[in-house]
Amino acid sequence: MSRANMLLVEDDAALAELLIWHFKKENFDVVHTVDGEEALILAQERVPDIVLLDWMVENLSGIEVCRRLRRASATANVPIIMLTARGEEEDRVRGLETGADDYVTKPFSPRELVARVNAVLRRIRPALAGETLAFADIEMDTVAHKVRRSGQVIPLGPTEYRLLKHFLEHPGWVFSRERLLDSVWGRDSDIELRTVDVHIRRLRKAINVGDQNDIIRTVRSAGYALDAGGD
Template identity: 60%
Template sequence: MADNQTILVVEDEAALLTLLRYNLEKAGFRVEEAADGPEALMRVAETKPDLVLLDWMLPALSGLEVCRQLRRRPETRDLPIIMVTARAEDADSVRALDTGADDHIAKPFAVEALLARIRALLRRTGAPAAKGALTWRDIAMDREAHRVTRAGRTLQLGPTEYRLLEFFLTHPGRVFSREQLLDAVWGRDIHVELRTVDVHIRRLRKAVNADGEADVIRTVRSAGYALDVET
């Protein structure tokens, strides 16, 4: 799977960068490097990587700001990003996901755990697109064009939010637990914290629900979430 796939590693710690390059290349990936935020943005434009492994603490421009800027640009809005944080604290992980990262991993980490996250994210974003359109109420998803609208308004969704909405659209009205959503959207072969689901649900709500529109993501206390509207 890794053949010809390029990972941009944005890391200012030389020893860690060397370790990551060695292990990623051993796993079959092509590796590009950047040592600070501005260089990362330049390298993304130049190399068009398949995934960015982005350190939070960078000189000149933080990883969070790099992530924000990449998400604002149409050409990199769907670029898979894994944020590397310095501490395994809830606030750090939630902030990384809120900024637009698809996943996060805290230092120090096992290389095999990182490789598993990379492969899982690439599988999610690189899987062949399902055919046909999905509609529910005023939401329409064109899966061939990878375009979603609500009441004619184009929705800007990250890759994980897109897959979440696609899953909900295929099962409208049904309540899914966080564990079920993790299995369906993230996959069974990788550990992701349950709070990750809540962060992405919040991002999906923000993208789908404009001012004055009904909230179409219903929270069911102690049960999970559903594509539904309170009546």
């Protein structure tokens, strides 16, 4: 398993020390801060693979940190797990609606948290687990930057490669053109929405050779999804 970069935002010194020990033991590279504003700076300087974020931290609340991480193009898709003593359903819902991927209520077992983090990474960033990204008969080697379908190498341009990688990391998810624009081109991009359609067509042409099934599904009035059923 390749080394994953974690940003830990936690102001409880004893808990932070315990978590750093457990995650370093699991081959994580952990950067720690007690300060919400510093967390945003650290995340921009070096985009983490995952964020562990306490609800109550100094200078900026965990909810606001989560919201701003989701707004920034570089960190819009970084998985975030919130840590909090708040156990009420309303607070959990608020955390998830702000963009958190998971929610762990204190007190918790560090070993359980390690397992949850690994589960989120396997689901959202399979390449970090040393796995080839794969769906149906398509495989992507993220190290060699090669794509194969039924064993045959498929040449892709850089944008089509990023598009396919995004779909492979979220199989079955329906993405609007706006969301794809944010995730693949970056939120600050001035690319027009119709450009997404152009690159989807190019991607389809490259990976759907001959009588092969079209695995990119057009969802009317919604967007596109990676789906073995095709369009």
